[in-house]
Amino acid sequence: MNADERHRAVLELVDTKGSITVRELAEELGVAAVTARVDVRELARRGLLNRVHGGATRVDVRTSPTTGERPARTTTYTLGMVVPHASYYYPKVVSGAGSSADELGARIVLGVSQNDVAEERVQVARLLESGVDGLVIATRLDPQKSPETEAWLRTIPVPVVLAERRAGWQSGTVEHVATDHEQGAYDAVQHLAALGHRHIGLMHFDTITAPRLVTGYDAALAALEFAPQVPRELRDESPLELEKTAESIQHEVRAGTLDALIVHHDVAALPLVSRLRQLGVDIPGDLAIVAYDDELAALSDPPLTAVAPPRTEVGATAVNLLVQRLTDPSRPPHHLLLRPHLRIRNSCGATRT
Structure with missing residues (x-):
């Protein structure tokens, strides 16, 4: 049939x-x-x-006795949403999605994958079984680098919009809305350079976001004709790793080979700043710091200048795209990048002379 x-x-x-x-x-x-x-x-x-x-x-086909017109039919969409976790970064994405759904008369059903691919598939299957009309997903793996994830997305029988992920070349009609992290890193380097810093480092965890930060960071150094730098990768959040990293940074600062640092993300930036100060490194006098994510940066001492991804807007835009797709399946798929905002605080210092 x-x-x-x-x-x-x-x-x-x-x-x-x-x-x-x-x-x-x-x-x-x-x-x-x-x-x-x-x-x-x-x-x-x-x-x-x-x-x-x-x-x-x-459908009730009876017409109005006064106007002769058929009553308008109201469609209420139920949208599934799956995010990796609900404790850091994604609460604002979910909040934005929920607000947009309320405005559009839709309903959000949330699933949390706990950063586990198998659980992600279970959550999506559960939502499909419950009858959702479409899905907003932040996949555990990057579809642009995981052919298996890309192939799985193509099998989902309802419209899909990726949030803070980007569709790959073979993702079919999957749409996406994500932060332009390359631009965020680029803007951070340019800001530090404008303040007179010339030895600008990048430190990051091994995340889906990290390669995009490195791309923007390298592009900014090249545009400024600064010497290329090797980004520093943090293996974990342990006190031992933090201690070793802080001591290494202290030596570079004292040697004059590092005067500014972009740190992704806030979970590392705040304890790092605290440890550096204990080691006698003045922030921002000796070392300027820009945090990336701006979840906790404003609470640091000193408050940290930070790149703030538009998390709420990402969630809201994802729901808008999904409802548009459900309303008009023939419209071209959209792939959107939203520019993050650089929030200036006290951790970068004044222009150097």
Whole structure:
């Protein structure tokens, strides 16, 4: 049975029974529940039936006795959202998504993958089984570097928008909205250079974001014709790793080979600043610091200048894109990058003479 035949069968069943559940449709048609949900969503989009939670009802074709017009049909979308964790960075993304969904009359159902690929797939499968119309996903792995993740995204039978991830060359109709982290790193280097700093380092954890920061950092150094620097990678958040890193930075500062540092992310920046001060390194007198993420940077002593990704806007834009796709499946897929904001505080110092 092809799609057109299934659609006719669905409409006949709904017309006969008045209302029907997705499970009943799947049994009657001999198809998977996911397929039945997709058919219901498409027919509801065309105005041929009403989509309700867990099923569909017959459209009331009666016209208004006063105007002769058919009452307007309201579609309420249920959107699934899966993020890696709910403790750092992503709460603002989720908040933005929720606010946008409220404005659009949609509903968000959240899943948290705990940074685990297998759990991510479980959460998505659960949301699909519950009947969501579309998905906003921040995948555990970068689709541009993980062919397996890219292939999996193509199999999802509802529209998908990636949040803080970017679709790969073979991601099909998957859309994305993400922070332009390359631009964020570039802006941070340019800011430090404008203050007179010439030996600017980059320190980061091994994250999906890190390679993009390195790209923007390298581009800024090249544009300024500064000597290339090798970014410093933090292996973990342990006190021993922090101690070794702080001591190494202290030696570079004293040797005159480092006068500014971009630190990704705040979890490393705050304790690093504290330890450097204990070692006698003045912030910003000896070393200027720019944090990346701006989750906690304002609470540091001194408050840290920071690159702030537009997390709330990323979440809101992702939901907007998803609802647009559901409303008009024929529109071109969108791939959007949002520029982060550099928040100036006390950790970079004045122009050097």
